Each structure stands twice: as C-alpha cells, then as structure tokens.
Amino acid sequence: MNRKATIIISMQAFLIILLFWFLVFYGKDEYESAASNGEAGIESRSLVAANKSSDKGAATLMLTLAAQQQSGIKTSPLVSTQYQASTASFANVEAIDGLLEQRTRYLAALAEGQVLRSALIHQQQTVKRMRALNQDDKNVSDRALQEAEAAMQAEQTKLNANHTLAQGLYDSMQQQWGATLAKWAAQTSSQPQLNALLQYKEVLIKVSLPFDVNPNPKSLLQIGQIGGQSLAKARFVSSAPQADSTIQGKTYFYIAPANNLRTGMRVSASLESQSRMSNGVIVPHEAVVWYANQAWVYQKLPAGQAGNDKFIRRLISTDVEIESPAISGWFNTIGFVAGDLLVTKGAQLLLSEELKYQITNENDD
Numbered sequence: 001m002n003r004k005a006t007i008i009i010s011m012q013a014f015l016i017i018l019l020f021w022f023l024v025f026y027g028k029d030e031y032e033s034a035a036s037n038g039e040a041g042i043e044s045r046s047l048v049a050a051n052k053s054s055d056k057g058a059a060t061l062m063l064t065l066a067a068q069q070q071s072g073i074k075t076s077p078l079v080s081t082q083y084q085a086s087t088a089s090f091a092n093v094e095a096i097d098g099l100l101e102q103r104t105r106y107l108a109a110l111a112e113g114q115v116l117r118s119a120l121i122h123q124q125q126t127v128k129r130m131r132a133l134n135q136d137d138k139n140v141s142d143r144a145l146q147e148a149e150a151a152m153q154a155e156q157t158k159l160n161a162n163h164t165l166a167q168g169l170y171d172s173m174q175q176q177w178g179a180t181l182a183k184w185a186a187q188t189s190s191q192p193q194l195n196a197l198l199q200y201k202e203v204l205i206k207v208s209l210p211f212d213v214n215p216n217p218k219s220l221l222q223i224g225q226i227g228g229q230s231l232a233k234a235r236f237v238s239s240a241p242q243a244d245s246t247i248q249g250k251t252y253f254y255i256a257p258a259n260n261l262r263t264g265m266r267v268s269a270s271l272e273s274q275s276r277m278s279n280g281v282i283v284p285h286e287a288v289v290w291y292a293n294q295a296w297v298y299q300k301l302p303a304g305q306a307g308n309d310k311f312i313r314r315l316i317s318t319d320v321e322i323e324s325p326a327i328s329g330w331f332n333t334i335g336f337v338a339g340d341l342l343v344t345k346g347a348q349l350l351l352s353e354e355l356k357y358q359i360t361n362e363n364d365d
Contacts, residue, residue: 047353049310056335057312058296059354065307073346075300078281080338083320083331084272090247091207091223091254091269093261096197102173103185109166110188116162120155127152178253180238193255203258205234207269208249215271221254222270223261231267232256280333283316287342288330289351295330298343298350311343311350 049062063073127148133140173182181204184194196202207221215221221234234254243251261267287297295318303310320331343350 057299057314059313061298061311061313061350061354062303062308063311065309068309071346071349073349074344075341076284076287076344078283078336078338078340078342079327080279081282081322081331082277082279083322084277085320086222087209087213087271089208089210089249089269089271090226091205091221091267092244093263093265093267094204094206094253095263096204099173099177099181099185100198102169102176106166106169106173106186107188109162109169113159113162113166116155116159120152120159123148123152123155175241178238178241181253197255200258202255203261203263204237205254205256205261205267205269206240206244206251207254207271208244208247208251209271210249213250213271215252219272221256222272223256224268224270226266226268231260234269278331278333280331281336281338281340282322282327282329283332283336283342284327284329284344286344287347288316289347291351296351298347299336300341300343313351313354 047061047063047067049060063071127145130140130145130148134142134145170182170186173185177185184191187194197204205221205223209215215236217236219236221236222230223232223234224230234256237253237255240251240253243249283297288295289297295316296313297316298311299314301310301312314335316330316335317332318330322329322331
C-alpha cells in the first residue's frame, strides 16, 4: 500500500513539473510577443533633426504644430533693452560719535584760543602803554616793564601751544574722516550737511570699491539689503582715509537718508560704471534650462516645411543678471536680437526628448 502511494505521489509530482515547464515555455513566447507589441505601441519617431552649422546651436528638434500643442510648448519674443554695468560691493553704516568727539575738542580749542588771543592783545596794549611811560622820564620802572613784557611772551606762548593743539585735532579729523568731513566739523557756524547727520536725518556710509574703480561724484550709490531689496540712494562725499578691515579696496564716504538704515548695518552697494550703455536683450529665467553646468535656451524657427517648426538649443551668457518688476533674466548682447522666439514653457521637455533619443542611439550602437 505504501508503495502504491509513493508511485502515485511521484506521478503527480512529475505531472506538476511537466505542466509548470509547459506554462513557462508558452508563457515566455506570449510575454515576448506582448513586450514587442508594447514597444511598438509606444514607439515614436525621433524629434531630433540634423543640426546644421547655420543653425548656430548644439542640437535641433523638429516638431509639428499638433505636437507643440499637445506638449504645451509656448514661446515668447525677446525684447530689446539697455544695460549699464555696475560695480557691486559691500558697505557699512558708520557711527559718527568719534567725529563728534573730535569736533567738540577742536571747537573747545578754538574757543580757548579766542580767550588767549584776547589776553595777548590786552597784554600787548599794556606793554605798549608801560613802554611809553618808561620812556617818559621813567614814570614806569624798567623792572615793571620787563615783567609786563614777560607776561606778554607767556600769553604768546600759550596762544602758540593752543594753535598747535587745534591744528593737531584738525589733522586727526582729516586722517580719520577725510578733508570734506573734517571741514564740515571744523566750522563754527551751522552746516546743513553736518546737521543732517547730527539730527539723524541722514547717515554716513563707507563703501569699499575695487582698485580700478573711480566713482563719479555725481553718480549715486545704490544701497540695499544683502541679497534683498533696495533701501536708499547715497550721495558722494569724499574718499575715506581708512580702509575696510574685511574687504580690500579703496574706500569712500557717502550720505544716504536714514529712513531704513541704522548705525552698524552691513549693506550691499552698487555703483553704476562710467562705461556707455550696452544694447541687448533679456533672456527670461523661465526660458533657461541647465545642462552640463551651462545655461541653454530653445529658439523657435520656421522649418521650411508646412506644419513644422524647428527648435534649436543655444547657449546663453549668464554673466549679467537683471532683476526688475517687468522682467527678470540674463542680459545678452550677442547671439540674439529683439523678436527672437524662445521657448518659455516646455523647454525642459524638449531637452528630455533630445537626450532620450541620444541615449537610444547610443544603445543601438
């Protein structure tokens, strides 16, 4: 009985194995057939066309109008614009308490000088009077005259020392704040520019500029948050004698309205260059695709065939970026003109299609 059961179980196992191999054999053919049918179903013709040297691009794709509509590809014409290069740097809102302290000491020295000068004039008149009396029958003794002359010399010495002190304070202001600010601070009469600083209507800005940049005193300095919005426009004052400890370059003083600025702030600064305006176009950000660490755009051109357009992938310059409420993008002076149509929606799709067929061709090899 056990033997019969063993035979039956062995036959059943054999039949199961046989059926499994039949299933695998026939299933393989059906799977390959379905896969080939699926590939045929999704196969589409290559959009990549022959790239001519006259196209001035890295690759060319050919799309029908229907394909463009299905893919949602949209284009926008380039608009001409003018751009003047600017120098970007950083600046500090300077505290002027040091200037005020030096000004106070300088004005105090001037006031003391006025007192000493008055005392000297009085002593000179006394000596003159006593000398006349001494010469008139010795109405004043020689000793008294000598004492008066000594007192006059002492007053002269004090006045000379005061003049030296005042000149030293003025020179110190020039060394730290420059000739213009020192001149403002040295005036005993009211100075509108200095008063605006004292009353915190305006603030003093010190900016560092590259060594090859010489600012035009008539040009304004654009002040803004670092990486943020614009805050104010500053007027030129003078060169600054002391350098910035964090940035190498030539330093200059500017004055700006104090509305959004506070002492000690670190801000960005942009100075328009003295070069002529450049003509070009702005390539909008949405038209740019990045590939191989370079910026590319797809330019739409007529293909010369009814119902078709060609899209050429072209390299753009990213040296100058312009941000404005109207349009933001990359300023280009060569390679494009106003009216050129660039893909602003669907450029990434075109790049994917281009690369997909490149990979397919490599695999075929």
